[in-house]
Amino acid sequence: MSTRARDAGPLVHEIEHTADLGFEVEAPTVATLFERAGLGLMSLMADLSEVEPRAQTTIAVEAEGLEELLHDFLQALLVRFQAGGFVACELEARVSGADRVDVTATGATAATLVEKLDAAGVRAMERDPRTLRLATH
Numbered sequence: 001m002s003t004r005a006r007d008a009g010p011l012v013h014e015i016e017h018t019a020d021l022g023f024e025v026e027a028p029t030v031a032t033l034f035e036r037a038g039l040g041l042m043s044l045m046a047d048l049s050e051v052e053p054r055a056q057t058t059i060a061v062e063a064e065g066l067e068e069l070l071h072d073f074l075q076a077l078l079v080r081f082q083a084g085g086f087v088a089c090e091l092e093a094r095v096s097g098a099d100r101v102d103v104t105a106t107g108a109t110a111a112t113l114v115e116k117l118d119a120a121g122v123r124a125m126e127r128d129p130r131t132l133r134l135a136t137h
Contacts, residue, residue, distance in 0.1 A: 003035035004090045030066065034093040034101055037070060038077050042088050042107075045081060051089035053106040066098045073101055085110030 016022065023040050027033035042048060059076050063069040080086040088107040095101045 003032060003039060003092075030095045031093040034070060034073055034095065034103065035091040037074060038088060038091045038093075038103065038105070041074055041077060042081070046087045046110075048087070048089050051087050051108050053090050054108045055086065056104060056106045057086060059103045059105060060100070061103075062100045064099060069095075069099065069101055073103065077103075077105065080105070 025033055025037045025040060027036050039048065057080065059073065059080070061069060061073045061076055063072045077088065080088075086105070086107060086109055088105040090106040092104045093101055094103070
């Protein structure tokens, strides 16, 4: 079962942290924890309610221990966003022990989001795939 950005309830809770930002995640399973954390990260970069599940990618990560595995998964998801503008709105994680996670990520690229926003009467002020600043006409 996957976690979708449109699922009811908050996926993460922002907390005060010495870093630029911090959030905590609660989940009933380790797989759901990965899904919610990934979508929480994506929600910091895009309004996930505007993302339609049009593209799919797989992310496989191996690490020593769950904490490192979660860190490396979030880093891999961030790289997909920075390199290709991919924004996930649905994640399905399969955790194998404490050293491997395979995630199917469904979402859209920033270019697809810009096209949709343009059609809706919103213009993109900056079309850099790492950031998407918007203003209405």
